[in-house]
Amino acid sequence: MTGEDQRPRTRRLAAWTTRRWLRVGVATSLVVLTLLGAVGGVVLGRTQSISDDLTDVRSPALSTAFRLETALVNQETGIRGYGLTGTADFLTPYRQGLADQEAHIRSIRELVHGDPARLADLEAVENAVARWQERIARPVAAAPAGAPSPAAAERLADGKAAFDDVRAALENQQERFRADRVRARADLESTMVLRNWVFGAIALLIVALAALVFEGLRRGINAPLEHLGAEARLIAAGDFDHPITPTGPADLRRLSGEIESMRRRLVHELAFTEEARLRLDAQAADLQRSNAELEQFAYVASHDLQEPLRKVSSFTQLLKRRYGSQLDARADQYIDFAVDGANRMQVLINDLLNFSRVGRVHNAHQSVDLDRTVDETLSALSVPIEEAGAEITHDPLPTLVADPSQMVMLWQNLIGNAVKFRRPGEAPRVHIAAAREDGLWRFTVTDNGIGIPPEYAEKIFVIFQRLHTKDVYSGSGIGLAMCKKIVEFHGGAITIDPDYRDGARITFTLAPEPPQIPGPSAAPEEVLTAEADARR
Structure with a gap:
């Protein structure tokens, strides 16, 4: 293959994704393992077949052939004894030999029913036995018991040659069975050796495939991912130009x-x-x-x-x-x-x-007891409170870390507004409540005054925004804007409850500790005071 042919092939392989490489690798491994498994299965089947033939056919056939020879020898012995003595007891082994002969021949025929050569050997044995029985055994056994018969003795002399034919047929059969068993054992041994080689090769190939898969994953996936991770860590460490x-x-x-x-x-x-x-x-x-x-x-x-x-x-x-x-x-x-x-x-x-x-x-944050702060505020506002006949109540209030002066300004503006914006002819009633909620303190200042329409809920916290003229209610329009600034400076939020209709209810939150204390002003007040005094 030339270099020009290799380049397109290299480009095609370079376009393969990780999933495709994995699919091809797994498919190839499965095909190879399937082929090896098939070969191993064939070898195992061959080994089992030879082993079964050896144990179930060849060895039983040879042992049965030996037992058949024993049964025929018993027949010959019984006939010989009966012919020489005329004693009927000698016919017992003969008759038992006949029964054993039939059983052993039937067993051998079942074992070698698919082997024409061994059936031919069995037929030769049966023919030799049949000739001996017809010429010698049956006539001698049919003679009357008692004194030995001269005819029987004469037949026995001829029967030795006939039984030698039987022995020769039996030896030929047994020799064939021995040869078959030896060949079966040799085939079994060679097949077992082949089986061992095949499974050894399968094991080696599995190890080789595992090594190839590991190396392929290392080079194709792990190494690129490690390289990508190393470069990503360099970038994460601050080398953004890498x-x-x-x-x-x-x-x-x-x-x-x-x-x-x-x-x-x-x-x-x-x-x-x-x-x-x-x-x-x-x-x-x-x-x-x-x-x-x-x-x-x-x-x-x-x-x-x-x-x-x-x-x-x-x-x-x-x-x-x-x-x-x-x-x-x-x-x-x-x-x-x-x-x-x-x-x-x-x-x-x-x-x-x-x-x-x-x-x-004045960012002097310190522990502030709001109960005491509210009492000081009520004392400072005692004159307008007394003139209006106001009733001011409050729940137990917490202690916070805050700016004391700003807390005083916050409560002065809230309570002062609640007293100032009262309904004509009705004494103001103001209640202050406090509850812990989501890590903050939520406060409500509720009065029975003229109230605030919901559409002005945001407008009233804007500096200089007023809902009434100065002739009706005095003030500069800065009070609630200052409250909003103080609350937000202390990490909270302030709003109007739009659902309250029997007056006004202002709700605000304060953090137990300030989220962050701003730094000092760029120009300290002492310097500004000195500059103002210099101008005067």
């Missing part, structure tokens, strides 16, 4: 190609991710700078704006006290508007400053 070389059958090469394609996509995604990370780092740095500037602005603005507001409020009130008698009612009203606006602006600035501080400063 290419995967396809080896083995077609399906394993396809698998290697798919993993190589996945590696290339991974390298591309990692490059894209690294680029995105660099962009995010740059944006995070920009955001950190921006937050620091915003924090600085918020704190400085709170100081810089509150000072002129205090001046406006103070001098406006001085103006009213000194010149109030010289101004009309409309001027007094304008002055009241100016003072009220300055005061509300100051409250708004303080609320904004507190809102910006949540999660940024």
Whole structure:
């Protein structure tokens, strides 16, 4: 076969998959083992046939031939004794010999019924016996008992030659049976030797097939898989630029190609991710700078704006006290508007400053007894609670790891809202409940106030979002937004129960311990205070 003929054949074999190699290997092994099994079966059958012929035919036939000779010798002995003495007792072995003769001849005929040569030998024996019995045995046995008969003695003299023919036929038969048995034994021995060689060859071939299958699996499957696993481990260890070389059958090469394609996509995604990370780092740095500037602005603005507001409020009130008698009612009203606006602006600035501080400063997480915190909050709100005639109750509350100041702001806003947004002519009733649920503490603040429509359940937690005008209910619109920020900073969530209709029910969760305490602000408050003081 030329090299050009071998190349297409090599390409065809290279296209075989692991399953096809296994099918061909198993089919070939089964065919070879089947052929060997068939040969072994033939040899075993031949061995069994020869053994059965030897044990069931040749040996029994030879032994029966010997017994037939004994029966005929007994007949000849009995006839000879009767002819010489005339004593009737000598006829007993003769008659027994006749019966044994019939039985042995019948047995030999059954044993060699399929062997014409041995049947011919048996027929020769029967003919010789028949001639002897007809000429000698029957006439002598028919003579009367008593004195010896001269005729019987004469016949006995001739009978020796006739019985010699019987002996010769018997010896010929026995010699043939001996020769048959010797040949059967020789055939059995040679067949057993062949059987041993055949089964030895089968055993060797099975071992060779097992070795070939093992080596084929090692080279065709195990080695490529180990190679693929080693290269995959290199990639998993961080060497993403290491290419995967396809080896083995077609399906394993396809698998290697798919993993190589996945590696290339991974390298591309990692490059894209690294680029995105660099962009995010740059944006995070920009955001950190921006937050620091915003924090600085918020704190400085709170100081810089509150000072002129205090001046406006103070001098406006001085103006009213000194010149109030010289101004009309409309001027007094304008002055009241100016003072009220300055005061509300100051409250708004303080609320904004507190809102910006949540999660940024005062992150002094420590063990906080919420029972004590709520009692302190009720004490701080004692005036509006007393004015409204509110009834505040609460279940036993847990102890958490949290920021104490933020917990105070949380409960002040929630309880303050429940007292403030009451129904006209009805005393507020507020109840605080707490229960452990899925590793968190779930709190509910339930009141009998004006309630919150379900469509505004998300809107009320947005800063500056209000459901009522300032004339109806006072406030800056920052309270619930600050509550949401505090709760989320402590690893929880806050929401409105839309199914509660007898007022408002606010539900929120808090973690027993904070999930992560944010780092300090980019600009410490002491520095901001110093900068604000420098500006003033």
